[in-house]
Amino acid sequence: MERVELNIPSNPIFERVVRASAAEVGSAFGFSTERIEDLKLAISEAVNNAIDHGNRRDVGKLVAVVFEIDGEKLEIRISDEGGGIDKVDIGRHTIEEANLEAGQLRGFGMYLISELVDDLEVSSSHRGTVLTLRLYRRGQP
């Protein structure tokens, strides 16, 4: 197993550091350019959720990102130090006219993650939330 671990402060600028790392890990894993883009976007959404909703942009709290390559599987765990969440909505979320009228222009992140990875798992407690993303080499286009 090969493992890469990053810890970033809860400042959105450092999401770009994780994204750049994701591109390198995806390339090392042998992903196509398209799947690397999928990986970058899924991780970007997960890290931004951890920064904004988990740690509420408290730069004293860290977001931990662990990449593990295990055979045909790439697993990424994104953890925050927030108070946890009750439930996660990974249902289809598209742009609706009513939402535009109401100024509700956000909320696509979890839906995009669920569409872009092969497997998604969420565990949450009062000590924080861990999002586990899995992508498989055989699943690539």
Place this chain on the structure above:
Amino acid sequence: MSDIIRREEFGEVAILYITTTSVDAISAAAIAAECQAMRPITVLDFSEVAFINSAGISALLKFVVSARKAGYKLFAMHVSLHHQKIFKMVEMSRFMPVIEERDLAEYRVA
């Protein structure tokens, strides 16, 4: 004028060239601010954009909202295949269809 958007205007058309490679949480506010200066036909050019996430999509939706309020037309140009896929997932294409540069030719000579 923003460093992140370069403008070109002719007739009723404004082309807004997004000059940052990342349309994300960091660049979103500066991009969204430009939705205050749209023209009846506004085109967002993505030729330099390598990455768009949901924070970026939210910024782009500000243009959609402004265009709808003003009765303007909004288009996207030079959108990568990956970003066309993402736009299709969230159905952005319904509100900001992709056009080709040649479609603007008739407005340039008018």
